[in-house]
Amino acid sequence: MSPDILVVSLILAAAIILLVTKRLPIDVTALGIMVALMAAGLLAPAEAVAGFANPAPLAVGALFVVSRGLVRTGALAFVTPLTIKYTDGSASRLLLLTLAKDQK
Known part of the structure; x- marks a missing residue:
């Protein structure tokens, strides 16, 4: 398993846990996923905000x-x-x- 897949899997697992337990609001969790992917170097900032277009x-x-x-x-x-x-x-x-x- 490549390191990128492992990082994405961990971020996904954390996101699912946060969404199910509702420890954070959904919007904060969604933005946190985007920030985590950028911080891990898996998404460029332009790619991360491209969906808002x-x-x-x-x-x-x-x-x-x-x-x-x-x-x-x-x-x-x-x-x-x-x-x-x-x-x-x-x-x-x-x-x-x-x-x-x-x-x-």
Whole structure:
């Protein structure tokens, strides 16, 4: 086994442990993986941040911010009882309600 594979395996094992135990927030763990790979010399800094050039991670991050805002402002406190009322607690009805489109 090459030293690079061993280092990546150790970083991966540490990341899995941190993600499962939630000792650190997920974002801190994710950035820690990137920093650890750079510190080990396995990634150049340009390679490490290349993923941020893609709009998909930024969109996912924005959705996390929006969802946290909806929870903290209480906007979901209004929607949740209505959703439970219309779906009767059924997962399949919830899926259908979520996918329903307004037909104007």
